[in-house]
Amino acid sequence: MSTDQCISRRKALQSKIIDGVAILFNAKEVTRNSDCHFKFRPDSYFHYFSYFPEPEAVIFILAGDKPRSIIFCRPKNPELETWEGFRFGPDEAKEQYGFDEAYSIEKINEIAPKIIAQFKSVYTPADADQNSQSQIQSWININKKQKRAGVRTPEMMVNLSHIADAMRVVKSESELDVMQKSANIAAKAHTIAMQKTKPGLYEYQIEGEILNQFMQLGAKEPSYQSIVAGGINACTLHYSANNSKLVDGDLLLIDAGCELEFYASDITRTYPINGRFSSAQKTIYELVLASQKASILEVKPGNSFNKPHETALNILIQGMVDLGLCKGSVDEVLEKKLYRDFFMHRTSHWLGLDVHDVGNYVDNNENSVLLEKGNVLTIEPGCYIKPSETTPKEFWGIGIRIEDDVEVTNQGNKVLSIEAPKEINEIESLVGSFF
Ligand code: GLY
Ligand code: MN
Ligand code: MN
DSSP states (O other): OOOOHHHHHHHHHHHSTTTTEEEEEOOOOOOEEETOOOOOOOHHHHHHHHHHOOOSEEEEEEEEOOOOEEEEEEOHHHHHHHHHOOOOOHHHHHHHHTTSSEEEEGGGHHHHHHHHOOSEEEEEEEOOOOHHHHHHHHHHHHHHHHGGGTTTOOSEEEEEEHHHHHHHHHHHHHHHHHHHHHHHHHHHHHHHHHHTTTTBBBBBHHHHHHHHHHHHHTTOOSSOOEEEEEGGGGGGGOOOOSSSOOTTTTTEEEOOOEEETTTOOOEEEEETSSSOOOOHHHHHHHHHHHHHHHHHHSSTTTTTTTHHHHHHHHHHHHHHHHTSSSOOOHHHHHHHHHGTTTOOOOOOOOSSSSSOOOOOSSTTSSSBOOTTOOOEEEEOOOOOOOOOTTSGGGGEEEHHHHEEEEEEOSSEETTTTTSSOOHHHHHHHTTTOOO
């Protein structure tokens, strides 16, 4: 993606914060153990407004009559660069990433208070980490001490998320293009995983096939810990141990997506480990699939975010009643939320730089927001049946979720993850076909 896109995002932000300055810190490097770090992943807000790839960097986006953008980053250091790799340094950062000014991060405590003193409001994400918040506070405190000398302190500390999230939740054409590619890679990985599944393998071996495909196809990271859950493990929603043996006759639920240029895909498929759905598995699978397809049809501009969820829920509840999983009428099951024993999460979330991406779900009047062109959301109904005296035994241990990534288009929607097979006949002919 081009730096121009980032520069126009900064301009758009400047027009929205009028008398303010926005401050964004990049993520910190995180220790894994001893002196080893996790692979560095930039903060999504910082990335959205800068594309600058290094840790220990902070950007200031200044509005007012002289709008400009300033970056602080690590200075060049030939000796350290020999050990740890290339650093842009302020001059090249300014040049390559389109900033108006750039300084060494070592100067930030000297320069930042002077920048802040020019503005009435300081905008920063409310969920910025504690260290970043304290650092901003320390700059304000420096100014406070000089109040009698005429130095200003901000009148308002404002949550930047409201403005930035409204921008991020509507994707540009180039973002949609990358998200399509991210979904294509993940869809291909799910297809290969189906082909390479057979009883007796371990869940982590299938996880390995998926990660291998991500990387072979150009996505260097998963967008979240892959869930590869055989049998009843699928009833643990955030299962990620991935260390059980795959059992003949069980289902396998895989929830895995990759990150491409920091954009997430998020796909779930569920299929029989031996390649043949049992009749009980088929019954629940058909129910979840019907609810998912009906839900996707409700993804269109002007519909509320909640509409696809309500649609999926109604179909699932009707099925739960018909199959004897829930007792009572559809209305009662809905009213008393009895369906939650089997479907305990929501159908959708926004998708983008974060897998559970930013963006409001309700407006100021607590109404579900309306879908608009450029939104991307998941559609992921499921049904999870733990053994219990009150449920028919044939369904015990079945956990099914089917999840697609869906873009809201002008007229309706486009399923970005369409290439991941989900029809029963496709699945049955694919599973185990590698061997
Ligand atoms: N993989 C996380 C989710 O589906 O929401
Ligand atoms: Mn999801
Ligand atoms: Mn998922």
